[in-house]
Amino acid sequence: xxxxxxxxxxxxxxxxxxxxxxxxxxxxxxxxxxxxxxxxxxxxxxxxxxxxxxxxxxxxxxxxxxxxxxxxxxxxxxxxxxxxxxxxxxxxxxxxxxxxxxxxxxxxxxxxxxxxxxxxxxxxxxxxxxxxxxxxxxxxxxxxxxxxxxxxxxxxxxxxxxxxxxxxxxxxxxxxxxxxxxxxxxxxxxxxxxxxxxxxxxxxxxxxxxxxxxxxxxxxxxxxxxxxxxx
Amino acid sequence: xxxxxxxxxxxxxxxxxxxxxxxxxxxxxxxxxxxxxxxxxxxxxxxxxxxxxxxxxxxxxxxxxxxxxxxxxxxxxxxxxxxxxxxxxxxxxxxxxxxxxxxxxxxxxxxxxxxxxxxxxxxxxxxxxxxxxxxxxxxxxxxxxxxxxxxxxxxxxxxxxxxxxxxxxxxxxxxxxxxxxxxxxxxxxxxxxxxxxxxxxxxxxxxxxxxxxxxxxxxxxxxxxxxxxxxxxxxxxxxxxxxxxxxxxxxxxxxxxxxxxxxxxxxxxxxxxxxxxxxxxxxxxxxxxxxxxxxxxxxxxxxxxxxxxxxxxxxxxxxxxxxxxxxxxxxxxxxxxxxxxxxxxxxxxxxxxxxxxxxxxxxxxxxxxxxxxxxxxxxxxxxxxxxxxxxxxxxxxxxxxxxxxxxxxxxxxxxxxxxxxxxxxxxxxxxxxxxxxxxxxxxxxxxxxxxxxxxxxxxxxxxxxxxxxxxxxxxxxxxxxxxxxxxxxxxxxxxxxxxxxxxxxxxxxxxxxxxxxxxxxx
Numbered sequence: 001x002x003x004x005x006x007x008x009x010x011x012x013x014x015x016x017x018x019x020x021x022x023x024x025x026x027x028x029x030x031x032x033x034x035x036x037x038x039x040x041x042x043x044x045x046x047x048x049x050x051x052x053x054x055x056x057x058x059x060x061x062x063x064x065x066x067x068x069x070x071x072x073x074x075x076x077x078x079x080x081x082x083x084x085x086x087x088x089x090x091x092x093x094x095x096x097x098x099x100x101x102x103x104x105x106x107x108x109x110x111x112x113x114x115x116x117x118x119x120x121x122x123x124x125x126x127x128x129x130x131x132x133x134x135x136x137x138x139x140x141x142x143x144x145x146x147x148x149x150x151x152x153x154x155x156x157x158x159x160x161x162x163x164x165x166x167x168x169x170x171x172x173x174x175x176x177x178x179x180x181x182x183x184x185x186x187x188x189x190x191x192x193x194x195x196x197x198x199x200x201x202x203x204x205x206x207x208x209x210x211x212x213x214x215x216x217x218x219x220x221x222x223x224x225x226x227x228x229x230x231x
Numbered sequence: 232x233x234x235x236x237x238x239x240x241x242x243x244x245x246x247x248x249x250x251x252x253x254x255x256x257x258x259x260x261x262x263x264x265x266x267x268x269x270x271x272x273x274x275x276x277x278x279x280x281x282x283x284x285x286x287x288x289x290x291x292x293x294x295x296x297x298x299x300x301x302x303x304x305x306x307x308x309x310x311x312x313x314x315x316x317x318x319x320x321x322x323x324x325x326x327x328x329x330x331x332x333x334x335x336x337x338x339x340x341x342x343x344x345x346x347x348x349x350x351x352x353x354x355x356x357x358x359x360x361x362x363x364x365x366x367x368x369x370x371x372x373x374x375x376x377x378x379x380x381x382x383x384x385x386x387x388x389x390x391x392x393x394x395x396x397x398x399x400x401x402x403x404x405x406x407x408x409x410x411x412x413x414x415x416x417x418x419x420x421x422x423x424x425x426x427x428x429x430x431x432x433x434x435x436x437x438x439x440x441x442x443x444x445x446x447x448x449x450x451x452x453x454x455x456x457x458x459x460x461x462x463x464x465x466x467x468x469x470x471x472x473x474x475x476x477x478x479x480x481x482x483x484x485x486x487x488x489x490x491x492x493x494x495x496x497x498x499x500x501x502x503x504x505x506x507x508x509x510x511x512x513x514x515x516x517x518x519x520x521x522x523x524x525x526x527x528x529x530x531x532x533x534x535x536x537x538x539x540x541x542x543x544x545x546x547x548x549x550x551x552x553x554x555x556x557x558x559x560x561x562x563x564x565x566x567x568x569x570x571x572x573x574x575x576x577x578x579x580x581x582x583x584x585x586x587x588x589x590x591x592x593x594x595x596x597x598x599x600x601x602x603x604x605x606x607x608x609x610x611x612x613x614x615x616x617x618x619x620x621x622x623x624x625x626x627x628x629x630x631x632x633x634x635x636x637x638x639x640x641x642x643x644x645x646x647x648x649x650x651x652x653x654x655x656x657x658x659x660x661x662x663x664x665x666x667x668x669x670x671x672x673x674x675x676x677x678x679x680x681x682x683x684x685x686x687x688x689x690x691x692x693x694x695x696x697x698x699x700x701x702x703x704x705x706x707x708x709x710x711x712x713x714x715x716x717x718x719x720x721x722x723x724x725x726x727x728x729x730x731x732x733x734x735x736x737x738x739x740x741x742x743x744x745x746x747x748x749x750x751x752x753x
Contacts, residue, residue, distance in 0.1 A: 048655055069661025080652055085674045099666035142660075 002045070002150065002182060004208070007054035009037070009044055016040060016203070019054075020210035024149075027176060027183045028211050029197035031190070033228040036203045038186040039078075042152045045184070046075045058150065069098070073150035074143040078158060081139040082127040088114070088138050089123035095145035113141040117171065133164045137171070144175055151176060153185040169196045190218050190229060204228070243664065248580020251573050252592035258632055259595040262607020263478055269471035269610050276472065282448060283456040284476060290366060290445075290452065291434035294373035295427045301374065302381035302426070303419065305526050308519035309382070310389035320527065321386070324379035327530070329686065329740050331693025332376070332439035333710045334729045337717065338533025339363065339372055339444075341540070348536075368444035369452075373437065377430040379530065384429060388422035389415070407515055428488040435484055436477075436600040439695040443714065453477045457602045461609075461700055471610065474603040485598035537729050544727025552728050555712035556735060559692055562627055562708060563739060566691040567684050570631035570638055574683065577635075578642040579672070582650055593639045596632045604629045605697035622701035626708065630691035637690070638683035645679040646672075681747015685740035692736040709735070 004018035016037040022028055030038045043049045045056055047068035056063045058072050074095075082091045092113055096106050114120050117137040127135055136157055143151060153172065157165045173196060176183045184201075187193045193200055199211040204224035221229055276284075309321060327335070342348050343363040350360045363371065392414055400410050441452040451459070453473055460470040574593070581590040608625050609618060649672065657663070657671055673680075695710040702711055709732045716725040 046655075046659060048658070067661070068655070068658040069663070075659050077655065080656055083653065083656070083671060086670065090670075094660050094662060094670075098660055098662040098670075100670060146660075 001057075001059065002184075003055075003057040005055045005057060007044070007056055008052045009040060009049060010052040011040075011049070014040075015206050016208060017206065018208035020201070020208070022182060022184070022199075022201075022211060024182055025180055026199055026211070027173065027197045028185070029193035029200040029214060030184055030186045030203060030208075031188075031193055031200050032203035032225065034188075036205075037208070038203045039154050041201075041203060041208055042075065042154050042184060042186060045071075045150075046073060046152055047071050071150075072148050073152055074146045074148045075152040076136075076139050076143065076154065076156035078155050081156060082135055084127050086126070087123065088119065088125050088127070088130070091127070091138055092123075092142045092145060095142035109145060110141075113144045114138075116144060116175075117141045132160055133168060136160070136168050140168075140171060140175060144179070147179055149179075149181055151181045151183045153183065155186050155188070158188070165192065166195065172196070194218065244576065245580050245583055247576040248583075248589055251577045252580070252589045255573065255577075255592050255595060255632060255635065258604065258608075258628070259599045262604050262611065263475070263599075265607045265610045266471045266474045266478070266603065269467060270475045276476070279448065279451075280453075280456060280469075280473060280476070283451045283453050283473070284480070286366075286445075286450060287435060287452040287454075287480065290369050290373070290441075290450075291431045293366075294370055294377060294434040295430040297370060298374050298377040298381045298430045299385075299423055299427045301378055301526075302385050303423075304518075304522045305378070305382045306385035306389060307415070308522045309386055311515075312519050312523075320523070321383070323530075324383050327376045327379050329689035329693070329736060330376075330534075331695070331710055331729075331732050331736050332372075332437075333443065333695050333713050333717075334537060334693070334733050334736075335375055335533060336372055336440065336443045337713070337725060337729045338537040339368075339375060340717075341536035342533050343368070343371060348532075364444055365447070365450045366445075369440055369450060372440040372444055373430075373434050375530065375533070376437075376440075377433060378526070380433070381426045381430055382526075384426040385419070385422055388418045392418055407512070424491045425488075428484070428491050432481070432484045432488055432597070435480055438600070438602060438699075439710075439714075442695070442699065443717070453480065454600055454602050457606060458699060461602075461606060467606075467610065470606050474600075474606045477600050477603050478598075481598040481600060534733075537726055537733070540723070541726035541728075541730035544723050545730050548724060548727045548731065551707075552709070552712055552716075552724065552731070555707050555709045556731055558623065558706070559709040559732075560735060560739070562623055562630070563688045563691040566627040566630040566634070567688040567739075567743070569627060570634045570687040570691075571680065571684050573631060574635055574638040574642060575680075578639055578646050581639070581643060582646050590639065590643070594636045596634070597636045599632075601629050601633055601694070601696035602700060604632065605700045609700070618701045619703040619706060622698060622703070622706040625701060626694070626698045627691075629697045630694055631687070633694075633696075634687035634690045637686050641679045641683035641686065642676065645676055649675050678747045681743050681745070684747070685743035688739040688743055689736045692739055693732065 001024050002022040004020055007018045009016050014037065018041060030041060032038055040049060044051060045063070047063065047066060051064065063071055083094075086094075089110055090100060092110050093100050093102050093106070095113075096102060096109065102110065111120070111123070114123055117140050119134060119137050119141065122130065122134065127138070130138065139156065151172075157168045160168065169192060172183065172185075175181075183197075185192075185197060187197075193214050197214050200214040200217050201211050202209045202217065202222070202225055217225070218229075221231065309317065340347060340363060343361070344350070345360070345362075347363070353360055362368070396414055397410070400414060405413070436454060437452075438454040438458070441450070441455040442458065445451060445455060453476055457470050457473045457477065460466045460473060577589060577593045580586065581593070605625060608628070609621065612621060653671060653675075657667055662671060693710060694708075695714060698708050698711050699714075702708070707715065709728065713725055713728040713732060716722075716728055
């Protein structure tokens with residue numbers, strides 16, 4: 001279980017509070033107006049932004065003392081998910097060993113992960129030689145190998161077209177199910193949230209609300225969400 | 232965002248950076264302490280020393296003023312005109328930085344010297360000759376080196392005016408005069424002081440020019456006086472006192488440079504290429520063409536003359552020149568390796584916490600003169616070694632410290648970009664320590680590392696500074712050998728050696744810079 005315990009983030013005149021729990025294995029969309037703090041919430045979990053007050057706990061363990069790389073999670077950013085000077089194999093291999101000294105078995109694991117996301121044979125390419133969707137798959141293959149129990153998606157597929165984005169979200173859902181991961185996904189698109197996430201957290205007016213069923217929330221939005229959705 | 236979690240340097244990296252910063256501090260301020268301790272024994276500055284201080288300030292102020300005043304029309308011409316070869320010419324304006332001073336001096340002698348082109352022409356029409364020696368010679372050489380620098384600095388100011396402002400000016404029907412008044416003059420007011428101080432600082436510590444074209448009671452700089460006290464009189468107390476004076480001058484100038492306002496902001500433009508509608512008149516066009524042509528001749532003619540005279544001589548150079556060339560290349564390579572080894576940990580640590588101080592320590596080379604460093608090192612090491620034995624190792628060390636600021640400046644922006652672009656990704660993957668250096672930092676920094684190493688190699692190759700203090704028979708570098716050939720009036724050999732030196736300096740820069748860019752991964 002991921003628990004936000006009276007967590008508070010203050011940056012200049014921006015402030016956000018979160019006090020709720022996300023059940024293990026849940027897929028949760030983080031929705032709300034631009035600038036409300038959706039990415040900030042994920043950055044706090046990932047360890048890039050310190051909490052001003054409160055704690056974030058995973059399985060009862062306080063995450064605060066852990067460096068970003070040591071936290072039980074993988075994160076996919078909006079962009080810059082791959083190192084452009086490394087090959088696909090190397091980018092994925094970083095998920096197993098950050099110094100890339102892979103033994104034979106680990107190399108086989110990397111190949112298997114690439115095959116799982118549909119990229120077998122493309123290991124020698126560099127990111128610039130891949131399409132946007134393929135780049136997303138490389139990052140997913142790496143997350144698959146890292147096998148951390150928590151997966152954070154900060155709109156990594158925002159630049160993709162609707163059909164491709166749906167395809168990628170289905171792939172994420174499959175992988176999350178296989179690895180029994182808990183997923184937090186920032187989204188701008190109500191349709192994506194409905195498709196992917198049974199639960200949604202609304203971030204608005206300086207608060208991240210406890211997760212509610214996505215369909216009910218979108219069908220009967222509170223005023224802040226209604227304004228954002230244009231209803 | 233002060234994002235400690237994604238800082239580039241781990242604890243080990245920070246410690247290493249601090250150690251390097253400490254080493255640089257010891258080398259600069261520590262040698263100064265040695266100098267100051269020794270200087271106490273001296274009786275104070277004599278009239279000749281005061282004359283040297285006055286001359287140093289006078290020539291630096293005049294050099295800076297002339298360079299900047301001349302650079303304004305040149306930069307305006309480059310800013311207003313688009314022509315084939317423009318970018319090549321602007322790139323060439325950066326070349327004097329890695330041009331060995333002694334080669335340029337030889338070229339200037341070929342134009343302005345006693346039997347140079349200018350005096351030949353003056354004699355032919357029965358006018359009195361002019362002398363390149365003394366204040367005017369120092370000024371000509373300093374303007375030769377710093378007019379391009381000032382032009383580039385001022386041109387940056389022009390480039391910083393958003394293209395949209397010029398479009399707005401054109402739509403309002405403003406002519407060249409109004410554009411000058413409303414756009415260019417405010418920009419110049421912000422940019423010129425910085426350019427002036429930059430040139431002033433460079434000229435304050437310039438040694439080779441004063442050594443070759445200055446001298447005598449009327450045209451001795453403090454640097455030259457240190458050299459003479461050390462080399463001719465072996466009066467260490469006086470050399471130390473002068474070194475302390477020189478350091479005080481540099482410190483004051485450095486403080487001045489830090490205080491001078493940064494160029495004022497013109498607001499954000501949308502980075503359109505700046506089309507210009509003012510200055511379309513024939514008279515302005517002729518003026519710009521004339522200015523660019525004149526500057527090109529002033530900068531290129533001396534070098535062309537050196538090449539013309541020297542190229543045929545290279546094959547016939549005596550063995551001592553070749554030996555000096557080998558020595559110089561070895562010194563340059565060693566000093567480049569040392570400089571990069573110092574710069575990399577320093578730059579990485581400088582992007583972390585307390586980075587400003589670490590960066591400032593690395594920049595100390597800018598405010599020190601190589602002769603002060605050399606004198607200090609000599610005073611510290613004198614009980615144990617002969618100066619002749621020190622010549623090459625000290626030159627390697629001093630050249631590395633002097634090149635450090637420029638290599639740092641090449642690395643820091645790239646490192647900051649790296650941190651902004653990939654800091655979070657590396658942190659989230661736990662990529663740190665040597666793995667990070669090997670997989671991320673070095674590959675992504677190839678280009679600036681190559682460029683920085685090229686600068687360090689070329690600067691060391693062409694340096695005629697601290698080596699002049701120590702060298703005896705058998706430890707001359709190529710620039711020093713060239714200087715001695717000039718002193719012996721063996722001008723053909725000198726021209727040949729100059730071509731060799733020029734080729735080696737530019738060649739070293741090219742090889743390193745090219746190596747950095749070669750098949751860089753995207």
